[in-house]
Amino acid sequence: MKKQPILEIKDLHAKIGDKEIIKGLNLTVNPGEVHAIMGPNGTGKSTLANVIAGKDGYEVTKGEILFNGKNILELDPEERALEGLFLGFQYPVEIPGVSMMNFMKAAVDAQRKHKGLDPIKPGEFLKMVREKQEMVNMPDKIKNRSVNEGFSGGEKKRNEIFQMAMLNPKLAILDETDSGLDIDALRSVAEGVNKLRNNDNAFIVITHYQRLLDHIVPDIVHIMNDGKIVKTGDKELAKELEAKGYEMLKEKN
Amino acid sequence: MSKLQDTIIQYLEQNQDKLLQGWPDFVQKERNEAILRFKNKGFPSIKDEKWRKTKLKDFLNRYFHPVIASLVKQPEPITECLIPNLETKNVNLINGYFVGKDLLEELPNGVIMGSLKEALKKYPELIAEYFNRLVRPQNNPLNDLNTALFEDGFFLFVPENVKNFKIQITHRLDAPVDALINTRNLIIAEAGSEITLVQCDDSNNHRAHFATYLSEVFAKADAKINWYKYQNINNNSALFSNSYYEVADKAQFYTNFFELNGQLLRNEQYADIIGPDAKVDLYGLYLTDKKQQADNVIFVAHSSEKSYSNQKFKGILDDSGKGFFNGQILVKKDAQQTNAYQKNDNILLTDKARISSQPFLEIYADDVSCSHGSTTGQIDEEALFYIRQRGIGKRDAQLLQLYAFAGEIIDAIELTELIEPTKDLVKKRLNGELDDCEDCILQCAVKS
Numbered sequence: 001m002k003k004q005p006i007l008e009i010k011d012l013h014a015k016i017g018d019k020e021i022i023k024g025l026n027l028t029v030n031p032g033e034v035h036a037i038m039g040p041n042g043t044g045k046s047t048l049a050n051v052i053a054g055k056d057g058y059e060v061t062k063g064e065i066l067f068n069g070k071n072i073l074e075l076d077p078e079e080r081a082l083e084g085l086f087l088g089f090q091y092p093v094e095i096p097g098v099s100m101m102n103f104m105k106a107a108v109d110a111q112r113k114h115k116g117l118d119p120i121k122p123g124e125f126l127k128m129v130r131e132k133q134e135m136v137n138m139p140d141k142i143k144n145r146s147v148n149e150g151f152s153g154g155e156k157k158r159n160e161i162f163q164m165a166m167l168n169p170k171l172a173i174l175d176e177t178d179s180g181l182d183i184d185a186l187r188s189v190a191e192g193v194n195k196l197r198n199n200d201n202a203f204i205v206i207t208h209y210q211r212l213l214d215h216i217v218p219d220i221v222h223i224m225n226d227g228k229i230v231k232t233g234d235k236e237l238a239k240e241l242e243a244k245g246y247e248m249l250k251e252k253n
Numbered sequence: 254m255s256k257l258q259d260t261i262i263q264y265l266e267q268n269q270d271k272l273l274q275g276w277p278d279f280v281q282k283e284r285n286e287a288i289l290r291f292k293n294k295g296f297p298s299i300k301d302e303k304w305r306k307t308k309l310k311d312f313l314n315r316y317f318h319p320v321i322a323s324l325v326k327q328p329e330p331i332t333e334c335l336i337p338n339l340e341t342k343n344v345n346l347i348n349g350y351f352v353g354k355d356l357l358e359e360l361p362n363g364v365i366m367g368s369l370k371e372a373l374k375k376y377p378e379l380i381a382e383y384f385n386r387l388v389r390p391q392n393n394p395l396n397d398l399n400t401a402l403f404e405d406g407f408f409l410f411v412p413e414n415v416k417n418f419k420i421q422i423t424h425r426l427d428a429p430v431d432a433l434i435n436t437r438n439l440i441i442a443e444a445g446s447e448i449t450l451v452q453c454d455d456s457n458n459h460r461a462h463f464a465t466y467l468s469e470v471f472a473k474a475d476a477k478i479n480w481y482k483y484q485n486i487n488n489n490s491a492l493f494s495n496s497y498y499e500v501a502d503k504a505q506f507y508t509n510f511f512e513l514n515g516q517l518l519r520n521e522q523y524a525d526i527i528g529p530d531a532k533v534d535l536y537g538l539y540l541t542d543k544k545q546q547a548d549n550v551i552f553v554a555h556s557s558e559k560s561y562s563n564q565k566f567k568g569i570l571d572d573s574g575k576g577f578f579n580g581q582i583l584v585k586k587d588a589q590q591t592n593a594y595q596k597n598d599n600i601l602l603t604d605k606a607r608i609s610s611q612p613f614l615e616i617y618a619d620d621v622s623c624s625h626g627s628t629t630g631q632i633d634e635e636a637l638f639y640i641r642q643r644g645i646g647k648r649d650a651q652l653l654q655l656y657a658f659a660g661e662i663i664d665a666i667e668l669t670e671l672i673e674p675t676k677d678l679v680k681k682r683l684n685g686e687l688d689d690c691e692d693c694i695l696q697c698a699v700k701s
Contacts, residue, residue: 055638081644093639097657106653107643114644146657163643 003031004069006084006171006202007052012063014051020061021047023227029171032199036213036238037206039224040246045206046090048224049175053087054080068170082114084170088160088177090206095147100159103147104129104166111167132165136192153180161192168196173204178212190215210242225249255313257463258295261433264319265292265401272401277377283385287392287400296394303550306577306609307519312491317463318432320402323350334421334453335483335674341419341451342366348428349436349464350405363412366420369437372408379410383439387469387497391523395493399435399467406437406467414445419668422450426464426486427457434464442476444501449668454484454492462490469497472504474528479667482510483678484518485687488543491517502528502557509665511675512539512547513682519548526553526560526588533562538662540682541574541606548577551595555588558618564595567662569655569683570606580625581613588618595625600632600658602651655683 007029014022021044029035039045051058052065054077065072072080095103108128109119120128129143138158148156157177164172174193178186193203193216205216213221213235221237222229230249231237241248254262265272265288272288273281296313297304324347331353333343344366345352351368357375358367365372373380388396411418426434442448456462472478486492492515500506512518524533539547553562568576578597599608612625632654640650659679666672681687 053638053642056634076647077638077641078644078646078650081642087642089639089642093633093636095633095636095639095654095657097660098640098653103640103643103653106645106649110644110646110649167643 005030005066006068007204008064008066009052010064010066012051012065013061014047014058015061016047016058021227022051025063025224025228027222027229029202029204031202033220034197034203034205034216034218036218036221037204037224037229038208038221038238038241043224044227045224046175049087049090049173049204049206052080052173053077053085078110082111086164086167086169086172088157088164088172088174090175090177090179092148092156092160094149094151096149098147100143100145100147101129104163107163107167128166132162135195136161136165137188138162154182154185157181157189158185161189165192165196169201171202171204172196173206175206176208177205178207178209186212187215210238213238223249255296255310256315257313257317260316261319261398261402262292277373277381279377279381279384280373283400287397290392291394291397291401294394294397303579306575307517307546307548312461312463312517315461316431317461318428318430320404321348321428321430321432321434323352323404324348324427324429332423334423334451336421336451336670339419339421339670341421343421343423344407345423345425346405346407346436347425348432349403349434351407357408362415364415364418365408365410367408369406369408369439370404372439376410380408380439383441383469383471385469387471387499387523387525388467388495391497393495395465396467396495398433399437399465399495402433403435403437403467406439408438409440409448411442411446411448413443415443416447417449418447419449420451422452424452424454424466425457426455426460426462426490426492428460428462431461432463434462436464436466438466438468440468440470440478442470442472442478444473445475446473447477449479450481451668451671452480452482454482454486454494456486456490459487459489462486462492464490464492466492466494467496468494470499470506472498472500472506474501475503476501477505478507480508481666481668481671482508483513483675484511484515485513486515486518488514488516488545490515491519493519493521495521496523498522498524498533500524500526500528500531500533503530504528505532507534507536507667509536509662510538510549511662511678512537512549513678514687515545515547517546517548519550521550522552524553524562526555526562527557529557529559531557531560533560534665535562535564535566536662536665537566538659538679539566539568539576540659540679541568541576542571544573546575546577549579550577551580552583553581553593554583554585555591555593556585558587558589558591560588561592562594564597565662565665566597567659568597568599568608569602569658570599570608571602573603573605573607575606576608578608578610578627579613580611582615582623582625584616584618584621584623586617589620591618591621591623593621593623597627598658599627599629600655601629602632652683656680659683
């Protein structure tokens with residue numbers, strides 16, 4: 001029996017202030033799939049990620065977003081997160097004074113509460129932290145500090161993957177997670193994602209560069225332009241894009 | 254003239270003899286002068302620069318009983334301020350009166366502590382050296398009121414080189430009628446001594462109090478004083494705490510005030526650094542909501558070279574809460590190589606919350622390092638979204654951030670045993686739990 005899509009976006013239109021950024025976007029993501037979204041700057045890739053995650057400041061004027069069949073447009077960001085949505089931020093925020101461990105425990109407990117479970121016991125939590133730390137090769141220093149405080153760009157991105165591992169979402173949207181990373185960090189990030197990939201979850205990887213997709217091999221590649229998805233293909237499409245550049249979008253399909 | 258002023262002046266005139274009876278000459282002298290000044294000047298108005306943002310009207314238009322007698326007939330059990338099971342001396346004052354079996358204790362190491370009234374009877378020459386000395390140049394109406402009407406207060410004398418003296422002081426407001434409470438404190442730390450004071454300003458009922466706590470503190474050469482204060486009084490009361498410090502060479506003076514609840518909490522601190530190589534650190538956290546107001550007025554004067562001072566105050570203002578920060582640094586001509594700093598950071602949670610933050614730097618020496626800064630902002634929306642995207646609800650996300658903001662002042666606490674209780678207090682306050690004590694039939698003390 002065919003599994004229900006994790007994400008269905010139908011004719012989405014969204015604007016910031018008076019400016020329409022998403023201009024009729026359709027996307028379906030099924031369990032077990034990794035989708036890549038590529039496209040020039042300013043085309044709405046991050047906007048799309050933020051609209052799905054429920055960030056303030058964006059107005060959806062048309063269309064719907066179904067998450068496991070449920071319309072999430074009326075849900076707060078935390079409610080969408082508890083449904084199983086994770087956003088790896090393009091620019092992870094520094095939160096001085098909030099310890100990484102307290103933050104993660106609060107997030108894990110929020111999930112458990114949503115499922116009717118008690119808060120996680122400290123011993124169990126530490127075990128979980130060590131496990132995921134190993135899984136994504138995250139250095140100790142990250143977990144002992146305030147959230148993202150004083151982290152380099154690469155450390156921040158690795159911290160996103162660590163949090164993703166801790167929260168084990170149904171759908172993870174990684175917004176330019178590879179930007180600013182050297183090849184080693186990139187490999188670590190990709191390794192983490194690949195370890196978490198299974199038949200029940202899905203990923204949307206937003207990226208500029210083909211090289212990440214050598215390590216996180218996508219099932220489906222979309223090219224976004226001017227607020228819409230204009231071309232969809234398999235991983236070869238990404239290679240074609242790399243070879244021809246965005247000029248190819250001007251070619252007749 | 255306001256109703257309260259009328260009440261007070263009437264009382265002063267009808268009780269001229271009673272007010273002087275039994276006090277040493279030097280106290281009588283100060284008292285007479287204070288009474289005259291108060292009669293002539295009255296309460297501050299909004300025309301006074303440091304009172305422009307403070308609504309005294311609501312209090313001045315009410316009747317408060319000018320002087321109430323000590324309530325305590327038998328010795329009550331003495332409560333600790335904040336930390337149970339810590340090796341400290343514990344003293345209590347209720348409605349400005351020192352209470353306890355021993356009104357004045359003389360410890361084996363030479364420490365004298367207890368009721369100022371008793372101390373004035375037993376050690377008048379000692380106290381005459383210090384009484385009103387720091388206040389005199391700074392006379393303002395609330396000081397005059399205090400000098401005119403105080404009945405008692407707290408006295409502490411720590412001899413030279415007595416180290417590690419810790420004391421918890423609880424000032425409790427518990428008047429049976431709406432009342433004026435005037436408490437006078439004097440603390441003398443002789444050369445090389447070390448004192449840690451942990452003070453709780455509480456109220457035990459819902460009556461309106463108009464309270465002045467006036468403290469003079471002398472830190473002699475190489476003395477070390479750490480003074481922590483927790484203010485949690487009912488929302489019908491105003492507490493004016495004016496504290497004057499004289500800081501001698503190599504002395505270290507540190508205060509950290511947690512201003513948690515009260516209709517009006519005003520803390521004025523005046524530090525006169527008279528010797529070189531001294532260090533003054535003044536920290537504070539004020540949390541106001543509903544219609545509360547927290548004022549912090551600071552004045553640090555550097556008269557001598559190579560000293561250091563730092564003012565660090567943070568505030569979170571919710572509902573129609575107000576804050577007033579007025580911080581002055583004066584560096585005199587001979588105070589070369591002074592390091593003096595000031596920072597005031599605020600978060601406003603609503604459109605109606607207000608903060609007025611005023612720095613003043615007056616620098617006459619030319620080889621100094623001074624800075625001041627003030628920020629006022631809202632909760633970081635980006636950070637809020639980030640936290641919520643991890644599944645944490647909006648209110649919890651805000652609490653996390655606010656607590657992180659307050660963290661800097663909590664991190665400044667040096668006495669380890671105070672850290673967790675302070676964290677709990679701040680957490681409860683941010684979560685609205687301390688307010689429940691207002692309506693709670695059990696009327697818990699701060700430590701519950």
